[in-house]
Amino acid sequence: MTATYALTVIEEHGARPGLAKIIEDVHAVICVIADEFGVPDLELTVVLTGDITASIQARSETERDFSPERVGGTVKGKTISLVRDFSETAIVLDTGDAAAEEDFDAVNFLHLVGHEYGHALIGRLRAAAGTRPPKPTREQTPDEVGAIWAYEAADEYRCDLFSNALLGQFATVTPGGGEPRPLTLADLLGEGYRDAFASLLDRVHPGWPDLVQAYRTREVGLDEMYDGLRFGTDATLKLIAHADAVEEAGGNAPLLTGYTDHLAVQRLLGPVWTQIRKVLDTTPLLPPLAEFAAADRAIQDCGQHIVAMWESLGVSGRLTEDDQLYISVS
Numbered sequence: 141m142t143a144t145y146a147l148t149v150i151e152e153h154g155a156r157p158g159l160a161k162i163i164e165d166v167h168a169v170i171c172v173i174a175d176e177f178g179v180p181d182l183e184l185t186v187v188l189t190g191d192i193t194a195s196i197q198a199r200s201e202t203e204r205d206f207s208p209e210r211v212g213g214t215v216k217g218k219t220i221s222l223v224r225d226f227s228e229t230a231i232v233l234d235t236g237d238a239a240a241e242e243d244f245d246a247v248n249f250l251h252l253v254g255h256e257y258g259h260a261l262i263g264r265l266r267a268a269a270g271t272r273p274p275k276p277t278r279e280q281t282p283d284e285v286g287a288i289w290a291y292e293a294a295d296e297y298r299c300d301l302f303s304n305a306l307l308g309q310f311a312t313v314t315p316g317g318g319e320p321r322p323l324t325l326a327d328l329l330g331e332g333y334r335d336a337f338a339s340l341l342d343r344v345h346p347g348w349p350d351l352v353q354a355y356r357t358r359e360v361g362l363d364e365m366y367d368g369l370r371f372g373t374d375a376t377l378k379l380i381a382h383a384d385a386v387e388e389a390g391g392n393a394p395l396l397t398g399y400t401d402h403l404a405v406q407r408l409l410g411p412v413w414t415q416i417r418k419v420l421d422t423t424p425l426l427p428p429l430a431e432f433a434a435a436d437r438a439i440q441d442c443g444q445h446i447v448a449m450w451e452s453l454g455v456s457g458r459l460t461e462d463d464q465l466y467i468s469v470s
Contacts, residue, residue: 145171146183154190156235156244163188163253169309170257178429179261180268185222185230192234196220199230208234211340211375213332217252219259224275225267231256247311247328254303261302261426262295269433271440279465282450282457285370286443293377294416294439300325300385301425326390333383337395344376345404352453355469366467369455373446380413407452412445 147167149160163186174182189195192215196206200220208215215234222228233252236244266272273288280288308322315321348369355365384395396413399405419438427435450456454470 143175143179143181145174145179145181148183148185149188150185151188152190153194154238155188156190156238159188159235159249162246162250166250166253166257166306166310169306170261173426174261176428177261177265177426179264180429181227182260182264183228184260185228187230187232188235189232190235190237192216192218192232195232199232211336211379213336217256219256219263221263221267224272226260226263227267229260229263231260247307247323250310251303251307251325251328254306255299257306258299258302258426259295262298265427265429265432266291266436268429269436271433271436278459278463281459281465282447282455283443286446286450287440288443289374289377289446290416290442291436291439292374293381293413294420294442296378296381297385297416297420298425300382301388304385304389305425324389325386326392329386333379333386334395337379337383338399340376340379341399341402341404343372344408345402348372348408349453352455352469362467362469365469366455366457369450369453373449376409377413377416377446380409384413384417408449412442412449415442415445 145167147164149163151157151160167184167186187195187199192208193206196203196218199222200206203218203220206218217231217233220230220232222230231253233249233256235249263272273284276284304325307325307328311323312320313323313327351360351365351368351372354360355362360368380395387393387395394417396405396410400410416439419435419442423435423438424431447456455467456470457465457467460466
């Protein structure tokens with residue numbers, strides 16, 4: 141039986157008008173892909189907004205403190221599961237203020253749409269495959285956090301390359317006056333993510349070892365240290381995912397091969413991302429439902445490398461007998 145993918149488009153907070161047609165055209169293409177890959181029924185609401193913070197906070201209890209600033213850039217879109225199994229999903233897209241005078245970049249907007257659609261499909265597949273971790277009822281252990289950070293970074297890589305394939309269907313580029321060819325993410329984004337990654341490396345090493353040492357010398361508290369390490373890992377892996385996807389789209393060598401001399405890559409990031417890339421390189425870009433569980437478990441198993449990285453810095457954690465998280469620093 142063919143699945144159904146209902147679409148509703150909403151404009152709010154002074155969104156730039158005239159973009160609903162782009163959403164409808166992309167939706168028609170992606171519906172065919174979704175059905176081929178076994179994505180179950182999905183009701184999708186696409187919110188075009190001039191105030192992404194307000195639109196996201198209004199639709200998600202867990203995003204009440206949402207801020208669009210991120211390492212390496214600013215969030216322009218977000219996919220939100222309105223119910224836990226992603227059968228009802230909202231995609232919030234920042235269109236800019238309709239009253240603003242800046243030029244609208246239709247190709248960047250198309251990339252944003254394709255990327256967020258990728259999240260909607262992956263989220264629905266993960267729920268249907270039964271590999272989405274249960275809703276937390278206590279503080280999560282490093283193993284549980286590592287599994288989530290691994291699949292969330294992998295999702296960013298997959299969604300960027302999903303968008304890359306979509307861009308090639310809607311837009312072309314003619315380099316050097318030659319023959320037109322499909323536009324790629326590398327054409328669109330250039331070296332922005334690579335440069336952001338390079339500028340971040342010293343914050344990882346010596347930054348992360350220094351952060352742990354600052355706890356040992358009582359300059360920072362345990363929560364500040366552990367949260368800094370956890371969320372710094374999350375942000376850094378997602379930045380690597382974006383940067384590496386651009387390299388892949390451009391037909392270049394993997395991102396980290398250009399930075400193997402830096403201790404951040406040698407000791408910390410390389411052993412983690414290399415293992416995630418191995419799984420990504422040996423599984424489909426968008427694993428169909430019949431294959432999704434195995435592919436997703438393989439990615440989540442890469443969380444053990446994140447835990448090992450934290451342990452190499454001296455930080456580990458476990459649950460106590462009364463289900464409390466205990467963090468130790470050696």
